[in-house]
Amino acid sequence: MKISFTGKTALVTASTGGIGYAIAKLLGESGAQVIINGRSEESVHRALDRLHTDVPAMHVKGIAADLGSDAGCQRLIDAAGHVDVLVNNAGIYGPLDFFETSDATWEQYWQTNVMSGVRLSRAFLPAMQQQGWGRVVFISSESSRNIPADMIHYGVSKTAQLSLSRGLAKRFAGTGVTVNSVLPGPTLSDGFRDMVKEEVERTGLSAEEIAKKFIKANRPSSILQRAATVEEVANMVVYVCSEQASATSGAALRVDGGVVDDIL
Known part of the structure; x- marks a missing residue:
């Protein structure tokens, strides 16, 4: 199976390192024009230099924007232009006891992990629908189904992504646009x-x-x-963004190594 994104533009948020970088790299290797994103100009420039070394022929640009706010999301939207593939990878996490988690922390997680995907999807989905093709992927977590007792705030935000993804898939049913979630584990x-x-x-x-x-x-x-390695997670994401995955929408696809103990 040969996956090709020739002629497609993909935006991967929080892609200056880790899973996001691996996704951006594999999309570039598969022919996509890629937009990477990080919170600072410095991190974006470092990632661009690394990508130019790893994939010399890759067409890539970087946009620095903190997606934990409406203003940061709008900055990315304004600078990105047309997008065929949107990978909502931006997210924060960290252990904190429920009784020590302030309203401000809850709001920070909600804005970054949930509302960034809401805002970017709202911006880019209409053009995908108009052209009759598009892909949106939310990078959720096995913690969305296996809520960690020491990160309840994080688990709640990741569960919300599953609802958002499923609802958007139904909202764009029959349009040629698919929306899915990918759930990495450790x-x-x-x-x-x-x-x-x-x-x-x-x-x-x-x-x-x-x-x-x-x-x-x-x-x-x-x-x-x-x-799992970041490349193993990226393999799933890039597949579900591909033409070959056109019959997969509204799904929560696990790359958790079987941590969630069920058969669905």
């Missing part, structure tokens, strides 16, 4: 590697080994019994 992202850097130095274990220990202790239902 993943060896840049954020995870940064988080365990001190433990790597202290113990001499690799990030992969630390991830295996975490999964055994905290995600014992995992069938994979290891963390």
